[in-house]
Amino acid sequence: MAIPTPRTWVDRDPLNTTTLNTGVRDGITFAQGPPGAVATRPGGSTQSIPNNTVTAVTFTVETFDNMAGFAATSSTITVSEAGVYAVTAGGAFAANATGLRVIAIQQNGVDVPGGLQEANAPAGGGIGYINVSQHILASAGDTVIVNVLQTSGGALNIDACRLSVVRATGS
Numbered sequence: 001m002a003i004p005t006p007r008t009w010v011d012r013d014p015l016n017t018t019t020l021n022t023g024v025r026d027g028i029t030f031a032q033g034p035p036g037a038v039a040t041r042p043g044g045s046t047q048s049i050p051n052n053t054v055t056a057v058t059f060t061v062e063t064f065d066n067m068a069g070f071a072a073t074s075s076t077i078t079v080s081e082a083g084v085y086a087v088t089a090g091g092a093f094a095a096n097a098t099g100l101r102v103i104a105i106q107q108n109g110v111d112v113p114g115g116l117q118e119a120n121a122p123a124g125g126g127i128g129y130i131n132v133s134q135h136i137l138a139s140a141g142d143t144v145i146v147n148v149l150q151t152s153g154g155a156l157n158i159d160a161c162r163l164s165v166v167r168a169t170g171s
Helices: 017-032
Strands: 036-041 047-049 061-065 083-093 100-107 110-120 128-138 143-150 156-169
Touching (some): 047 143, 083 100, 083 143, 100 128, 143 156
Antiparallel strands (some): 036 061, 036 156, 047 156, 083 128, 100 110, 100 143
């Protein structure tokens, strides 16, 4: 649904179903459910991430998608309308005390400025959850993915991943 154009009311405007629907209802409907999609890789559904190799996370479950932007078992959410989107991504790396963990948002195959988070492996080798959030200006048809990287010295599983792309405002 496109962002409704605000109505400028003037004296003597008719108060009928047409003016109420376009002047009031459409704006409320948009605010209650802006276009967006959330894809997840639930806990217990691991993906092996090779050492020191940038890898796109493959999501297995469509949690929410009112813009038809996600196809099951893919890495990509496709934006349906131009606008500013709030993008959030996260995941939990398996317990390991060595190296770095990196998560990055890409739009149309290019890293999003400010859309990268890097962390050292957790002290004591615990599970390392990492996430990143950023707003992007997108056109209809733009794609969003999340890449991860780890440098533990061997393959390391990632679990409980999520990618959320929800429209925040119009273009």
